[in-house]
Amino acid sequence: MRTKDVDIFRTVTWSAGAGCHGNCGQKLYVKDNEVIKVEGDEDHPWNQGRSCPRVLALKQYMYHPDRITKPLKRIGKRGEGKFEEITWEEAFDTCEDRLREIKEKHGAESVIFAQGTGRDIGGPISFLAYSYGSPNWCQLGLSGQSCYTPRLGAMKATVGDFIVADCSQFLEKRYEDPEYEVPKVIMVWGNNPITTCPDGFFGHWIVDCMKRGSKIISVDPRHTWMTTRASYHLQLRPGTDGALALGMLNVIINENIYDKDFVEKWTYGFDELRERVKSYTPAKVAEITEVPEQMIVEAAKFFACNSPAAVQWGVAVDMCPEATTVAQAITHLSCITGNIDIPGGQVIARPSHGVTTYPYTSEELRGLYGDDVVKLMNEKRIGCDTYPMVKGFRGWAQPDMAIEQIATGKPYPIKGAWIQTANILGGQAARAKYHYDALKKLDFIAVVDLFHNPTTMALADIVLPAATFAEKDSFRSWWTPLSIIKKRVQVGECKSDWEINFELAKRFNPEGLKQWDTVIDLINSRLSVAGTNFDEMEQKGGWEMAPKGSTRPYRRHERGLLRPDGKAGFFTETGKIELWSKAYEGWEIDPLPYFKEPPQSPVTTPELFKKYPLILITGARSNLFFHSEHRMVPWLREKAKDPIVEINPETAVKYNIYDGEWIHIENDLGKVKRKAQLTPKVKPGHIQTLHGWWLPELNGPEPDLFGLWDYQINKLVPGPQGSDSGFGGGQYKTTLVTLSKIKEGGV
Amino acid sequence: MEKYGLLINYDYCTGCHTCEIACQQEHDYPVGKNGIKLTEYTYENHTKLCIDNLPFPTELCDLCLNRHQQGELPACVKHCQAQCMSFGQLSELVKQMEIQSRTVLYSPK
Ligand code: SF4
Ligand code: SF4
Ligand code: SF4
Numbered sequence: 001m002r003t004k005d006v007d008i009f010r011t012v013t014w015s016a017g018a019g020c021h022g023n024c025g026q027k028l029y030v031k032d033n034e035v036i037k038v039e040g041d042e043d044h045p046w047n048q049g050r051s052c053p054r055v056l057a058l059k060q061y062m063y064h065p066d067r068i069t070k071p072l073k074r075i076g077k078r079g080e081g082k083f084e085e086i087t088w089e090e091a092f093d094t095c096e097d098r099l100r101e102i103k104e105k106h107g108a109e110s111v112i113f114a115q116g117t118g119r120d121i122g123g124p125i126s127f128l129a130y131s132y133g134s135p136n137w138c139q140l141g142l143s144g145q146s147c148y149t150p151r152l153g154a155m156k157a158t159v160g161d162f163i164v165a166d167c168s169q170f171l172e173k174r175y176e177d178p179e180y181e182v183p184k185v186i187m188v189w190g191n192n193p194i195t196t197c198p199d200g201f202f203g204h205w206i207v208d209c210m211k212r213g214s215k216i217i218s219v220d221p222r223h224t225w226m227t228t229r230a231s232y233h234l235q236l237r238p239g240t241d242g243a244l245a246l247g248m249l250n251v252i253i254n255e256n257i258y259d260k261d262f263v264e265k266w267t268y269g270f271d272e273l274r275e276r277v278k279s280y281t282p283a284k285v286a287e288i289t290e291v292p293e294q295m296i297v298e299a300a301k302f303f304a305c306n307s308p309a310a311v312q313w314g315v316a317v318d319m320c321p322e323a324t325t326v327a328q329a330i331t332h333l334s335c336i337t338g339n340i341d342i343p344g345g346q347v348i349a350r351p352s353h354g355v356t357t358y359p360y361t362s363e364e365l366r367g368l369y370g371d372d373v374v375k376l377m378n379e380k381r382i383g384c385d386t387y388p389m390v391k392g393f394r395g396w397a398q399p400d401m402a403i404e405q406i407a408t409g410k411p412y413p414i415k416g417a418w419i420q421t422a423n424i425l426g427g428q429a430a431r432a433k434y435h436y437d438a439l440k441k442l443d444f445i446a447v448v449d450l451f452h453n454p455t456t457m458a459l460a461d462i463v464l465p466a467a468t469f470a471e472k473d474s475f476r477s478w479w480t481p482l483s484i485i486k487k488r489v490q491v492g493e494c495k496s497d498w499e500i501n502f503e504l505a506k507r508f509n510p511e512g513l514k515q516w517d518t519v520i521d522l523i524n525s526r527l528s529v530a531g532t533n534f535d536e537m538e539q540k541g542g543w544e545m546a547p548k549g550s551t552r553p554y555r556r557h558e559r560g561l562l563r564p565d566g567k568a569g570f571f572t573e574t575g576k577i578e579l580w581s582k583a584y585e586g587w588e589i590d591p592l593p594y595f596k597e598p599p600q601s602p603v604t605t606p607e608l609f610k611k612y613p614l615i616l617i618t619g620a621r622s623n624l625f626f627h628s629e630h631r632m633v634p635w636l637r638e639k640a641k642d643p644i645v646e647i648n649p650e651t652a653v654k655y656n657i658y659d660g661e662w663i664h665i666e667n668d669l670g671k672v673k674r675k676a677q678l679t680p681k682v683k684p685g686h687i688q689t690l691h692g693w694w695l696p697e698l699n700g701p702e703p704d705l706f707g708l709w710d711y712q713i714n715k716l717v718p719g720p721q722g723s724d725s726g727f728g729g730g731q732y733k734t735t736l737v738t739l740s741k742i743k744e745g746g747v
Numbered sequence: 748m749e750k751y752g753l754l755i756n757y758d759y760c761t762g763c764h765t766c767e768i769a770c771q772q773e774h775d776y777p778v779g780k781n782g783i784k785l786t787e788y789t790y791e792n793h794t795k796l797c798i799d800n801l802p803f804p805t806e807l808c809d810l811c812l813n814r815h816q817q818g819e820l821p822a823c824v825k826h827c828q829a830q831c832m833s834f835g836q837l838s839e840l841v842k843q844m845e846i847q848s849r850t851v852l853y854s855p856k
Contacts, residue, residue: 037772040826051826053768194761194828204828207759211830223789225761228798623763635768638778639785679789680796 006031010041012483012542014476015119016421016450017062017468018055019626020197022118023483025543026055028470033489035059035470044543045174046481047202053623057635062468062491066451066632066696069492072463078440079458081701088493094462095418096507098444099132102415108133108373109380110415112402114140116422117147118626120474120485123358124501125420126395130369131509135377136414138397140422141429143730144721145399146318148199150728153393154327157583160571161562163334163346165310167205170347170480170553172545175212179554181343182212184306188226189219189330190241191314195621198314200349200479206312215306217299219244220316221617222646222688223681232299236289238615238686239598239734241320244296245329246595247285250277251300252336258304259338266557266570267335269580269591276592288595304337308344315619316733322596323728324389328581329593335577340557347553348562352546353530355477360395368512380412387726389587400720403431407438416444419455420497421466426454426694426708427628430717430730433670433709448500451632454708457700465494472496475523475534483543484523484534498522589725598734599722605736612667612736614651617688618713619732628692643693643711645674647739650684652676655739665689667737669718673710687737689713750854751810753824754840755801758849759831762787762800766823766832773811773822782807783823801851802832808855810834 014022025044029037042049071091076082113129193203218230286293339345383398384391447460569575723729770782811821
């Protein structure tokens with residue numbers, strides 16, 4: 001489309017830029033190779049014309065004067081902030097040489113490949129890590145890999161597939177499709193969906209459903225807009241979600257309001273589950289969770305007696321101790337009430353059209369990267385011999401063990417890091433200072449990012465400038481619909497993660513990757529499963545809903561669409577939903593859910609609680625910022641200038657703190673600055689603050705690092721994670737702290 | 748000529764800030780210049796805590812005259828994530844108010 005000298009291009013989002021898990025349709029208004037405006041695409045079924053603040057502020061992000069637009073090499077000491085622009089050729093050569101050197105001396109496993117979240121990173125980073133030969137790829141810093149992975153593991157182990165709240169997202173006509181039914185109840189658990197689009201889900205779909213009649217059960221220690229609209233607000237003590245889920249299961253089973261036909265026909269291990277939940281009586285659970293007994297009983301009944309019912313959940317679940325077991329118990333709630341793969345329930349979500357964005361079966365991996373790499377994955381991947389689930393699920397190194405190995409060199413040394421669009425130090429790193437000290441010692445660190453941040457400043461030897469979604473060719477099949485992202489403009493010399501990694505991967509693995517000349521060739525080969533290609537997808541408008549079959553709902557277990565053998569049932573060993581999990585048994589963890597107290601809590605550590613009597617909740621999402629991004633975007637920052645901490649007025653009186661005062665939050669790991677905001681939104685014993693704060697307007701070079709050590713809240717979050725499976729249990733929502741006044745003239 | 752206005756259903760306004768940035772982008776307003784401003788109200792009503800959000804159009808709101816002339820919705824209305832904003836002739840919006848609860852009507856110019 002064209003008006004005057006402006007071209008209008010439809011595209012699909014996926015970070016960088018908006019900073020999110022993407023998939024909405026947006027229209028880019030381009031004039032002279034420059035994006036001058038972004039508008040929601042009204043013809044895209046995902047968002048139906050809507051946008052969010054971050055995508056509407058895209059041009060201030062893309063064309064920000066601080067944006068890195070050329071490759072850089074460090075010329076001063078590490079951390080001194082002295083960089084020099086170099087050519088891509090020199091940048092690639094340096095990365096290649098330095099990485100080869102490490103491989104020759106120490107083995108490829110001695111380089112760790114660290115990714116961030118919310119972008120099409122899995123493909124590029126796995127192609128590079130495996131082509132280089134390292135099995136060590138992970139979200140370094142994210143304690144317990146506490147973001148979706150524990151939930152994914154639990155769903156896979158129980159249902160044999162992943163399940164998501166059905167807001168009609170798999171259907172072109174959306175809410176108007178006659179096949180669709182709006183959930184009678186949506187249980188929003190540990191998630192504030194209106195802030196962003198988590199896990200391939202447009203947060204405001206929940207609001208769409210509310211308008212169409214859905215009632216809400218909210219599980220959240222805080223008050224939010226959502227909780228004030230809920231029929232039941234279960235205001236639990238942070239980290240006790242597991243007990244609450246078990247208590248609800250207890251009610252539903254004891255009151256005989258579970259779906260007997262479904263349980264009988266489609267589940268395995270119900271009697272064992274019934275036995276297990278017996279001891280989690282509403283009275284006991286009320287004591288643990290601080291949710292009134294009556295409320296637990298009523299909410300459980302409300303959920304069970306109003307089918308279809310859906311669950312929209314978030315990272316708070318993953319951040320519980322033993323998150324894999326907490327997620328399992330919540331999954332059970334949907335299963336025993338018969339809400340699986342029905343309209344308005346929890347529908348099975350598979351990558352659209354069966355397209356996977358990167359290879360992960362051993363067979364495919366062997367073909368591409370050779371036997372040696374696959375062997376290393378099973379033998380040397382960090383965490384795989386400690387945690388069978390780390391070995392058996394998802395193929396990532398265990399992040400808490402990874403940083404310890406970097407620090408200690410045991411059992412084998414780590415010498416280099418490839419850090420891609422992940423501001424580890426300024427963002428997700430629990431024990432941030434420990435990460436800083438450990439990473440600082442590495443021989444070589446390359447960082448791919450769009451802006452300088454504490455991580456590039458403190459660590460990078462080479463910085464490679466990455467592209468936003470408007471500047472890259474990519475594709476996605478994460479749930480729905482199948483989409484392509486097409487490059488529309490060029491900014492400086494920035495390259496996409498795909499382009500950067502493809503080039504470097506080819507240097508390490510010319511044989512395996514010779515089937516593809518370009519990134520588009522590679523994308524086309526992944527898309528071929530769907531019988532389409534990049535150009536064809538573009539001509540169709542960039543997206544396509546899954547055709548009837550195994551990746552489109554509903555009731556696929558009845559129709560034999562889930563199992564490779566074509567029989568009715570679920571894609572598990574028994575063909576049934578395994579309430580008693582055989583997969584968990586195989587991973588040497590309890591096959592049934594149970595509750596464990598957080599590592600720090602009034603119950604577990606009463607002495608520590610006397611010293612630090614407040615529970616610190618971090619990791620909430622924001623409409624304006626994606627994790628540690630966007631603080632430099634004027635339109636966004638204007639709406640939330642300072643890093644604030646929410647404190648209940650009662651607490652404030654105790655600590656003699658007034659509204660708007662700058663104070664310290666502290667514990668044994670240090671102290672962090674925040675501006676106090678007095679609000680009844682948090683309970684007296686809790687405080688809440690956003691993670692990811694560093695101030696781009698401050699000095700970058702050491703020791704300032706953009707105010708990192710003053711504002712990085714995860715500095716106070718201890719490690720390692722508390723989970724037998726190796727997944728989950730990052731203590732981002734359960735750390736104990738106290739408050740103190742900032743002394744006159746002090747910092 | 749019939750006057751136009753904005754109707755906000757504040758039961759559904761989630762406080763997402765989209766309207767604010769949509770307006771700034773549309774008019775290329777720098778920081779500090781806003782056609783619409785959002786306020787959050789947190790208050791206790793008897794024993795219940797309430798959280799409501801409400802944007803209000805400032806004196807700079809021109810109801811997106813340019814867009815209107817091209818048959819497009821105002822930037823804020825189009826992008827509102829909760830779809831809780833409507834644009835139209837005041838007389839039509841009043842009719843909508845009669846059937847919808849928790850709404851406010853603005854007649855910015
Ligand atoms: S957060 Fe949602 S609306 Fe915003 S760019 Fe991402 S997918 Fe689109
Ligand atoms: S109608 Fe237009 S000018 Fe008025 S607030 Fe909305 S976007 Fe701004
Ligand atoms: S865009 Fe809509 S939901 Fe968001 S703050 Fe504005 S009026 Fe409220």
